[in-house]
Amino acid sequence: MGGCAIRNSIRDLRFNHSEMTQQELADRIGVTRQTVNAIELGKYSPSLEVAFQIAAVFKVPLDQVFQYEKAKR
Amino acid sequence: MEMSFREKSAWISFVLIVLVFGPYFWLVGRQITGGAHVHAGTQFALIALFFVLEVVVHVAIAVRSPRDARAPKDEREVLIDLKATRTAFYVLFAGALLSIFTMHFRVTVLIMSQFVLFSIVVAELVKFAWQIVLFRRGL
Numbered sequence: 001m002g003g004c005a006i007r008n009s010i011r012d013l014r015f016n017h018s019e020m021t022q023q024e025l026a027d028r029i030g031v032t033r034q035t036v037n038a039i040e041l042g043k044y045s046p047s048l049e050v051a052f053q054i055a056a057v058f059k060v061p062l063d064q065v066f067q068y069e070k071a072k073r
Numbered sequence: 074m075e076m077s078f079r080e081k082s083a084w085i086s087f088v089l090i091v092l093v094f095g096p097y098f099w100l101v102g103r104q105i106t107g108g109a110h111v112h113a114g115t116q117f118a119l120i121a122l123f124f125v126l127e128v129v130v131h132v133a134i135a136v137r138s139p140r141d142a143r144a145p146k147d148e149r150e151v152l153i154d155l156k157a158t159r160t161a162f163y164v165l166f167a168g169a170l171l172s173i174f175t176m177h178f179r180v181t182v183l184i185m186s187q188f189v190l191f192s193i194v195v196a197e198l199v200k201f202a203w204q205i206v207l208f209r210r211g212l
Binding site: 030031032033034035038041042043044045046047050 | 075076077080141144147148149150208210211212
C-alpha cells in the first residue's frame with residue numbers, strides 16, 4: 001500500500017455541478033457528510049462501489065474522479 | 074468540523090467510562106492495598122449506572138440530530154469500528170490472561186472479578202479512544 005496516493009477531484013466536480021453540497025452528495029451515495037469530507041481530504045479511500053457511485057452522480061468516468069499516483073522517491 | 078453521530082457516541086462512551094469507572098477503580102485499588110472497603114454490590118450498581126447514563130446521553134444527542142442517529146453506519150464507520158474492536162481485543166486478551174495469573178496470589182473471587190472488570194473497561198476505553206483517533210486522523 002505504501003508509496004502511492006489516491007487523489008480526487010470531488011470538490012471541483014461538486015462545484016461544477018451547481019455547487020452541490022457535501023451533504024447532497026452524501027445523501028445520493030448513502031454515506032455520511034463526514035465520510036464525503038474525509039474522502040475529499042484524502043483521509044479515506046472509499047470502496048469501489050462508493051467510488052463508482054460518486055462517478056455516476058457526476059456522470060463522468062471513474063478516472064476523472066480518482067487519480068492514482070505513485071509517490072516520488 | 075462538525076462531528077458525526079458515531080463520533081459523538083464514541084466521545085460520550087469514552088468520557089462516561091472515565092467518569093464512572095475511574096473513581097471506582099481508585100477505590101478498588103485502595104481496597105486491595107487495605108485502605109478501604111468496596112461492597113460487592115457496588116460493582117453491579119456501577120455497571121447499571123453506566124448503562125443508564127449511556128442510554129440517557131445517547132437518547133439526548135439522538136433527539137438533537139434524529140436523522141444522523143437513524144442512519145445506518147456507512148462503510149467508513151464500519152471499518153473504524155472493526156479496527157478499533159480488533160485493537161481492543163488484544164487488550165482484553167492480555168487482561169484476561171493477567172486476571173488468571175491473580176489466582177497465584179491467593180486473591181478472593183471478588184478481587185479476581187475486579188481484575189476481569191478492569192480488563193473489560195480498559196479494552197472498551199482503548200476501543201473508543203482508537204475510534205476517536207481514526208475519526209479525527211483518518212484511516
